[in-house]
Amino acid sequence: MTPALPRWADLVLIPGLNLALAFLVAGLVVVFIGEDPIRAVRILIQGSLGSSYGIGFTLFYATTFVFTGLAVAIAFHASLFNIGGEGQAALGGVGATLVCLAVPWPHWALALPFAILGAGLLGGAWAFIPGYLQAKRGSHIVITTIMFNFIASALVVYLLNNVLKAPGMSLETRKFGEGTYLPFMHEMLGAIGIEMSRTPMNLTSILALAAAFLTWLLIWRTRLGYEIRAFGHSEPAAVYAGIDPVRITILVMVMSGAMAGLMALNVVMGYQHRLVLDFVGGAGFVGIAVALMGRSHPVGVILASILFGILYQGGAELAFEMPAITRDMIVVIQALVILFTGALENLVRLPVERVFARRARG
Amino acid sequence: MTLAKTLVAAATLVAATTAAQAQDANPAVIFDRGGKFDKSFNQASYEGAERFKTETGIGYAEFEIQQDAQREQALRRFAERGHNPVVVAGFSNETAMQTVAQEFPETQFAIIDAVVDQPNVRSVIFNEHEGSYLVGVLAAMASKSGKVGFVGGMDIPLIQKFACGYVQGVKATDPDAEVFQNMTGNTPEAWNDQARGAEITRSQIDRGADVVYHAAGGTGIGVLQAAADAGVYGIGVDSNQNYLHPGHVLTSMLKRVDNAVYDALADSNNGEWTSGVYVMGLKEDGVGWALDENNAALITDEMKAAAETAREKIISGEIKVHDYTTDGSCPVS
Incomplete structure (x- = not known):
């Protein structure tokens, strides 16, 4: 059996080492194209954390990833690999949009609960079908969820082309009424006297924290959460203990899809104020990396989301400041981080475990 | 990070931005998500910008959009730095342009494939x-x-x-x-x-x-x-x-996107900039x-x-x- 690692090593040391390795290799790539890696790192950090402007953008991206990351994490606990976050988020966007457009809302506080419901419902419904097929028919969830991403994409294109389209060239809905705009962070902080640059960061960031807390509560403090974890560890044992696998699979998938759908609050209701084609923009897939890196723990998911927020915002700054670093280079850097923190995790884990084992033996 | 630190950092950033502004006023071109080597639309605007560069020797700043949230960010960033004109290709930038053009009335903006009704924006659309x-x-x-x-x-x-x-x-x-x-x-x-x-x-x-x-x-x-x-x-x-x-x-x-980009850059450079809607059909070649x-x-x-x-x-x-x-x-x- 694998020797046990101290908790701090598992949670801090290994991700830290992975990250360091990723940046080392990324740095080599930067050197290879003839740029100064130290300057690149400085721009990356300065651009994402060095000003209230950078922080706002970083946390805006991070908020999106918290939702899609939690979605994947919840499913992971039941040993289900939900890679359909992209499609579930797109459907969540449709749900939020329908709510926002259906009624001339007088105030966002009234619209918000219904938008949460709309986004969660459609996102959850989109995950229900693969969940049902897995539970009842044994169709593998990885296959069905990824196929549902394409169906979702086609559905959204159809809706934007034929049902919800605003006049003009763009594939987007008309703008929502002002009564649905979630307050921006710079507005909220401005009201209590704190200056912040204008960024897309909005109220949803606080909702994301609440969602993370509720996820923790669900997984570790409720009976259902216990059943989910038991089912995830061993299905036969769970069944033996009287846990209904069909019920757990479907429930987990619906919750996971609803969580992915809530991502739309941040982008659609909080920032764009209309449904734009392809507003998800890969966030569903980033969620997988976030959940892997965060070890499916809500706190880990938040930290990993912030890291990816830094990579997104800092990456944009890098493209502005160093023209030699194209956006494809930034994708390479992001990919290296995913590779080292997700796929190559054992590269670091095994040697570290050996070191600790030797220590333990004295 | 404390708020004071944040504000200091923000102030430094602003100072750095102003310094950059004083040095050079040059054009900026923003490419859409396809990327500038898409062998199609974005590449045509890239070719227009390159033609301007070879003919005048004036370089241009550039950015390739990757996320929707970057649309406003990129426009605002270039305008803040005193880039003039700022040319962007792609109808998806319509809303972002609408917002940013109002914030920077002194900057000349051009958008291709969409109409933005602002006094400082040149909108170029084609009769495909x-x-x-x-x-x-x-x-x-x-x-x-x-x-x-x-x-x-x-x-x-x-x-x-x-x-x-x-x-x-x-x-x-x-x-x-x-x-x-x-x-x-x-x-x-x-x-x-x-x-x-x-x-x-x-x-x-x-x-x-x-x-x-x-x-x-x-x-x-x-x-x-x-x-x-x-x-x-x-x-x-x-x-x-x-x-x-x-x-x-x-x-x-x-579809002469290259000409539209070239014209926007050249007109601004020669002091012949005009705003408004340009419809590029058969008549206009x-x-x-x-x-x-x-x-x-x-x-x-x-x-x-x-x-x-x-x-x-x-x-x-x-x-x-x-x-x-x-x-x-x-x-x-």
């Missing part, structure tokens, strides 16, 4: 339906089977505009002709899926099409390849793609069809004359080509 009508005329005349094809990228109004103009040109020339229309996909990958483009083209050829027109960005490379392999004709789009398969590309529908040594043998005098007559009639208003985007529907199919 007119150019597509002409290649439709040529396609109908070149076809022996009376069946022609159209392969679009994604099902968006802009591409329907191409398709609708094309069908009108075909039907005006040969009312009995059949037009097969297919879109490549529903995700942005549809702009860059050569294998799928080739597959759709082969299926259209199997159904009898012997001329296939594409408006599908990078996917079109596969369309033209499949047409050439099957010994029938393809029609290129945006840039002149006749050279890709000499003798097998009937012609290309030209904003769209057209390509004739060069690669396809000279394919275009008979009769075809040339027919296309020329149609061109003149469209310019004079005698032929009205329906624009799909005005009402979201096409009278013929």
Whole structure:
């Protein structure tokens, strides 16, 4: 059996080492194209954390990833690999949009609960079908969820082309009424006297924290959460203990899809104020990396989301400041981080475990 | 990080920005998500900017959009730094431009493929339906089977505009002709899926099409390849793609995005900047069809004359080509 690692090593040391390795290799790539890696790192950090402007953008991206990351994490606990976050988020966007457009809302506080419901419902419904097929028919969830991403994409294109389209060239809905705009962070902080640059960061960031807390509560403090974890560890044992696998699979998938759908609050209701084609923009897939890196723990998911927020915002700054670093280079850097923190995790884990084992033996 | 630290850092950033502003006032070009080497729309605007650079020796700042949230960010960033003019290609930037142009009334902005009604914005749109009508005329005349094809990228109004103009040109020339229309996909990958483009083209050829027109960005490379392999004709789009398969590309529908970008940069540089809406149709040579040594043998005098007559009639208003985007529907199919 694998020797046990101290908790701090598992949670801090290994991700830290992975990250360091990723940046080392990324740095080599930067050197290879003839740029100064130290300057690149400085721009990356300065651009994402060095000003209230950078922080706002970083946390805006991070908020999106918290939702899609939690979605994947919840499913992971039941040993289900939900890679359909992209499609579930797109459907969540449709749900939020329908709510926002259906009624001339007088105030966002009234619209918000219904938008949460709309986004969660459609996102959850989109995950229900693969969940049902897995539970009842044994169709593998990885296959069905990824196929549902394409169906979702086609559905959204159809809706934007034929049902919800605003006049003009763009594939987007008309703008929502002002009564649905979630307050921006710079507005909220401005009201209590704190200056912040204008960024897309909005109220949803606080909702994301609440969602993370509720996820923790669900997984570790409720009976259902216990059943989910038991089912995830061993299905036969769970069944033996009287846990209904069909019920757990479907429930987990619906919750996971609803969580992915809530991502739309941040982008659609909080920032764009209309449904734009392809507003998800890969966030569903980033969620997988976030959940892997965060070890499916809500706190880990938040930290990993912030890291990816830094990579997104800092990456944009890098493209502005160093023209030699194209956006494809930034994708390479992001990919290296995913590779080292997700796929190559054992590269670091095994040697570290050996070191600790030797220590333990004295 | 404490708030004080944040504010200090922000102040430093502002100071740095102002310093950069003092040094140089130069143009900036923003490319859309396809990237500047998409062999299509963005590349055309890249070529326009490069032409300006070679002719004047003035470089330009650039940015390629990756996330939707970056649209406003990029525009604002370039305007803040004193870049002038700021040129952006792509209809998706409409809303961002609307917001940012108001914040920087002194900056000259240009947007291609969308109309933004602000006093400091130059909006350039193209009459793609007119150019597509002409290649439709040529396609109908070149076809022996009376069946022609159209392969679009994604099902968006802009591409329907191409398709609708094309069908009108075909039907005006040969009312009995059949037009097969297919879109490549529903995700942005549809702009860059050569294998799928080739597959759709082969299926259209199997159904009898012997001329296939594409408006599908990078996917079109596969369309033209499949047409050439099957010994029938393809029609290129945006840039002149006749050279890709000499003798097998009937012609290309030209959309001079490069000229629009070049003009915006040059006009600003020469102090001749004007704002407002520019419609680039056949009359303005904003769209057209390509004739060069690669396809000279394919275009008979009769075809040339027919296309020329149609061109003149469209310019004079005698032929009205329906624009799909005005009402979201096409009278013929």
